[in-house]
Amino acid sequence: MSAKDARTFWFRDAVVYQIWPASYKDSNNDGIGDIQGIISTLDYVKSLGVNTIWLSPMYDSPQVDMGYDISDYQNVYPPYGTLQDMEELIRECLARGIKLILDLVINHTSDQHAWFQESKKNKDNPKRDWYIWRPAKYDAETGERIPPNNWRGALNQSAWTWDEATQEYYLHLFTPQQPDLNWTNDECRRTLYTDTIEFWLKKGINGFRVDTVNLYSKPMDFPDAPITDPDAKWQIGDSVFCNGPRMHEYLQEMGAIFAKYDAMTVGELPATPNVEDVIRYISAERSELSEIFQFDISILGRSAADFYATHPYTLKELKEVVERWQRFVEGTDAWPTVFLENHDLPRAISKYASDKPEHIAASGKMLALMETGLTGTLYLYQGQEIGMTNVPTTWSHEEYKDVIAINYYRDAATRSSNDPTVLKKTLEDINRQGRDNARTPMQWTAASNGGFSTDASTVPWMRANDNYTSINVAAQEDDEESVLAFYRKALAVRKQYASLLGRGEFRLLERDDQQVFKYVKIAEGGKDGDAGARAFAVLNFSDMPQEYQVPEEAGGSKARVLLGSLEDGQPGKLRAWEGRMYVYEP
Template sequence: MPSNESMVASGSRTFWFRDAIIYQVWPASFRDSNNDGIGDIQGIIMSLDYIKSLGVNTIWLSPMYDSPQVDMGYDISDYESVYPPYGTVADMEQLIKECHNRGIKLLLDLVVNHTSDQHAWFKESRKSKDSPKRDWYIWRPAKYDADGNRRPPNNWRSNFNQPAWTWDEATQEYYLNLFCPEQPDLNWTNDECRKTIYKSAMEFWLEKGVNGFRVDTVNMYSKPMDFPDAPITDPGAETQPAGMVYCNGPMMHTWLKEMGAILERYDAMTVGELPNTPKTADVVRYVSAAENELSQVFQFDIVDLGRNPVDIMSYDGYKLPEMKRVVEKWQRFTEGNDAWTTVFIENHDQGRSISRFASDKPEHIADSGKLLALMNMSLTGTVYVYQGQEIGMTNVPKTWAAEEYLDVNSINYLAAVKKRTNNDPKALARALADVNFLGRDNARTPVQWSSQPNGGFSSNPETKPWMRTNDNYTSINVEVQQNDASSVLNFYRKAIAVRKQRASLLGRGEFRLLEEEDENLFKFVKIADSGEKAFVVLNFTDKQQQYELPKEIAQGAELVLGTRNDGEKGSLRAYEGRLYVAAA
């Protein structure tokens, strides 16, 4: 695996992102500075010293652009403006400056597969078939069945469980929307449209000093323009999952090279969201340094563990060996090439990792949070921490009613189950349990800053947040953990510091999985170029487990980090983990 130093940089690229430790901020739920119940940019600015205290050196800020908020800001109505409840462009300029003053780089979300239907471009496009911007979006005539009924151009299902085509009465055509009907897809084959996207969505902010982008749905811009039907994988349904048809289209690499050339001028990084790309060779092509397309991508295999591939909110469960195989696949796919990888287990689109991958029983939450932190901080790649992950925030209680879930995906899913089962109470109870486990709302509850009402999210405890705070905020919050040496928060600080001190071993070393079929313990070795080795052992059960140091590390192995401060060698308690290092 090439190190940063040995990589041949083209132009002004430095590959700084390979050692980045990135903290994701989701603005609506991070911190409310002006008591309107919604997080804002000034709330982030007032928290920068806290974020820096974790040891992270980069922030990824989820969409803060002006938006009708149908999909929490992923429906952008103006790339060059800020959603007013979050602040202004001037606030963003202050945030960029304050981050840089602290040695923190800032990434924005780049959402350019689609815009809001309220964007000036789309308003112009839908005026008439002769509009100069008509071809900036994807319009197609209807099809008609044998009985003369109007049908969409194909059978694609959107990512939000709806048809992927919306009928426009005024101009008598359908437009494509791979997400909500209020999120029409842009037509990247139109050169003028594409160049305007680069200027408005990328260069506008790069000129202001941002250091790169997390790129939303990065492999969906190039569709097969003859729009073939997707294969039938959900028999009897009107629409079919079509990700394998519309992802990774013929022009993807050409257009990403155009973007790469712009980013290179600013030494800016990108991390792309790359679904429906199972083959490692295809992923390498996107993130090869020589290709200059994307710096790195998110692979979703780990957060998709246990999901039903057709019914995305339905959870079937998984066993630990499956997790090990997923981790190994994306740890080792960069061996022998110039690609790079990412390490994450939480973001704004996922249930909380403690609830999903360990245990959110009150007695296990802290141990589970540290266990997952130890795993991630020992893996090779650029590591991501999502807001609240560092204090062990969990999924919302199972007792919450359906009305508490505000995410469009959760709402659509529950409505679809209701319709499909004719309001069957058993099916609805199962659907609600699945939404409680996998739903995006779990990650979107306000960050828990203190034991004050609503977790101290607003400076006025009387202010009701836009979304209900998780009920466990009195026991899980920043204030209560700050001065507790054994807290999840202080373990994150420690683990990040160890990772930075041993970057060549933990952040860039080669990964070797041990005992793949063991259903209780996750064990792996890391090997640095220098020959230094690490051994990580993680107990993913609620029972005590025994382990032995592998022969290649037993000599001179030193316990560098453990999730508990006591205990005997060779024995791990519930959700306990240890990291040993042996010199070369």
Template sequence: MPSNESMVGSSSRTFWFRDAIIYQIWPASFRDSNDDGMGDIQGIISSLDYIKSLGVNTIWLSPMYDSPQVDMGYDISDYESVYPPYGTVADMDELIKQCHNRGLKLILDLVINHTSDQHAWFKESRKSKDSPKRDWYIWRPAKYDADGNRKPPNNWRSNFNQPAWTWDEQTQEYYLHLFCPEQPDVNWTNDDCRQAIYKSAMEFWLEKGVNGFRVDTVNMYSKPMDFPDAPIVDEGAETQPAGMLYCNGPMMHTYLKEMGAILERYDAMTVGELPNTPKTADVVKYVSAAENELSQVFQFDIVDIGRNPVDIMEVGQWNLPDMKRIVEKWQRFTEGNDAWTTVFIENHDQGRSISRFASDKPEHVTDSGKLLALMNMTLSGSVYVYQGEEIGMTNVPSTWAAEEYLDINSINYLAAVKKRTNNDAMAMAKALAGVNLLGRDNARTPVQWSSAPNGGFSNTPTTKPWMRTNDNYTLINVEAQQEDPASVLNFYRKAIAVRKQRNSLLGHGQFRLLEEDDEHLFKFVKIADSGEKAFVVLNFTDKEQTYELPSELSSAEAVLDTRDDGQKGSLKPYQGRLYVAAK
């Protein structure tokens, strides 16, 4: 992989993001400083020394903008204000300053495919068909069937399992929303609208010193404006998944180049959320340094493994060879070009990785957390750690009732199954099991700081958090792990330190997969430009496994082990090792 210094681009771009180790914060659930049961910016500021102690160098803060909170802040009513329970713009100014004082960079979420229906722009657009901002959103007349029944402009399904069009009684037209009805899509073909987005959502915060953005749904801004029907893959359903139609539209690269020119002035990074883009050549176009569009993107193959693309919560089967092939694909797609990749296995939209990919049984949970940490910290690219991942937080218990799940996606899904099956008990139990494994609420329970009531999320034990704390907070929490050398937390610190120390090998080295079809062990080699080599072996089973070092690494030394016991050539359940050979 090319070094940062040799990258194509202007002198104002340093490519610092290629060495970023990024910690994601979900503000509602991170830390409550004022005992109102809701996480806030001052809670984050009070925890910056803890975050810094992990060894990360960048923070990604999920949406903290003013919002009605229909979709946890991804429905923004004012880009230049802060959701009052989280704090104020002055609090954000302090957070930016305190991060920079500690050598931490800060990136924000950039949500610009849509706004809230409470944003002043949409309120104006909705007033009449003659509104000066009417064309800032996507309005279309109804269609009518042979019997004269009103129908939406097409059959698209939103990402939240609803029709993608909502009828507006006042102006007698439909508007498009690829997410909730309260999240109308903006019309990127309107130049004035685009420029207003850049000014309000990007430059306002870049001027304050933020270092970039995670860009929400980054390939949905350019739609086919004739809005064709999606092919029918869900027989008998009123709407159809349409992602392959509304992603990667004809003007996407033009819009991103406009954004890239702004970001370049601030040496700011972007990481885009890039669904429905399976071909590596198409991804390279987005993240090529020479193109100056996005710094990097998230590919969701690994977190979507085993998922049914039509039934979003159906629990499917996956195997280790499938995971290996996905890792190899996105590790190697940057070879021979100037693109860059990302490494992650958790975020605010996913179930917890220990529960999904290893084992959250009490006897395996610690080893599983370390195993996944070792895998991620030895892969090339910018690496992301989601809050609580560093202490091995897990999915919520399967005993939780449907009422405990607060995410709009889960609520809509359970309601749809209930309606479709006439509340069939077996169907509902299966749906709830799917939500329990894959639902977004798993990642959104409050961070478990201590064994105090509600995990010490608030200062006062009697304060009830906005969402129920995972029942295992008495066993899995920061305080219990701080001084325990065998904890998941201290393994993360160790693994991040080793990654930084051997960055050219672990963060930038070439990836070579070994024994793809082995269903028990994940083995790979990393090769630095200098010729230095590493060997990583990971046991993804609950049984002891044996292995041999590759012949060219037979004299390599183990520099990182998820357990202190065991011997060369043998791994206990969910154990992993990193070997490095001398140059």
């Protein structure tokens, strides 16, 4: 049997729980989450109905970008623990039947990585070509030295930094402390495969979330990006440097390794809007990636040219995004993902529903019902299961820790000469879209800082969300009407009806309704119009009561309630932010 044929595709029934190590559980009272803290909560994670953990970067790092700037792929950031702690975590997950996937960050390293330190020594160094170095250009009129092209980096600056010692620029699509690797160098690429992928697979992990997976292959003539912002010196280059000429060649090399270990991969795939292009990445026959995160749902209401600029979006737009990425794999050998939150996104309740205190619990349960009825591998982010929300709008800009938010606010202050109106709007945008919303400490109890540390006097690395006294695990453990209790119930139902909910086909109903989201699920292998099992979900995305009927195509009056997000629900009526799911089994 070939390696490709040996794959079990276990990930298709996975429910994945993402852990952000810095903010999850602090076991030694230093204010930073750690691996031993994760180990201490594994029984809790398993109790949710989760069978896989995705652990965000825990590698050794200067932490310029929260661990996505890696200085040593084979060691652990000391405040998180040791390599031995990671080996213990792998063993403890295995003992509970929980699979473990890690972040794979190999588009770039930290500038403190030994490889880059060698690369920058001189132009003749053997590792010089492991990174992307280019000579300067010069302005035809002024003679001023300028970067090789107009690409914009993550901090709204040039994607190139000048190295005075060797008199060349190096490329970094993210911060200047995250130089991009040169994937055209065969030795560099082979070393990445052995030292970052196989090193951890041999230790017993089960796969990777692959960071920025379509950036590895750049056009090596480095053309300018199209000018989409005439007022900006540096331009967004996604259309130029995403999905480059050798991208699929590299992923097939990697895919052969993943297949050998029956490992799953979920790729972060920005700037890939065409379904046909996405399918190429995740076709089972091609053996590149298992699945991808497609971010149309997360960019709803967000400006294409500005990460933080926001605008209203409609429920119809949300429905159509869900429909598009539920149905794009039909008739193919590819597989979708289902998610609303991760470490880079605002909290789902705040973005898609209502975080007014009186609506938080209902909103959290309604969104849980929506997600657990969708087809694909389901991803939950720490705290989502208890209804954590965005941080309060009263926080000042000093509370934010994310490098992008800090620079965005500083740039706005500089450009506007500290205009109060501009800074107020900037802070509002950061509050709505900022990555720090997801990175506040996990809320375990009503004790100081949400019980994140065992010593109440410990000051955490980041301020806890002010609502930890009312939204926390301990308060919900014995509350049968809590968001936590509902997630456990909903995930158990999803497992029981896997062929209908997790693997069935999605059909959107009444797309123009701007208050209620309705969809039908057809059981795996079924067809439109046949007499097979059906599920019907009806979700009130408003703070006003709504009425509905179970459609005949979902069993009509013969369908029974499978799951309701609020207690004592009335048939045909939904309260604010309430959801209900029916099943029909002929």
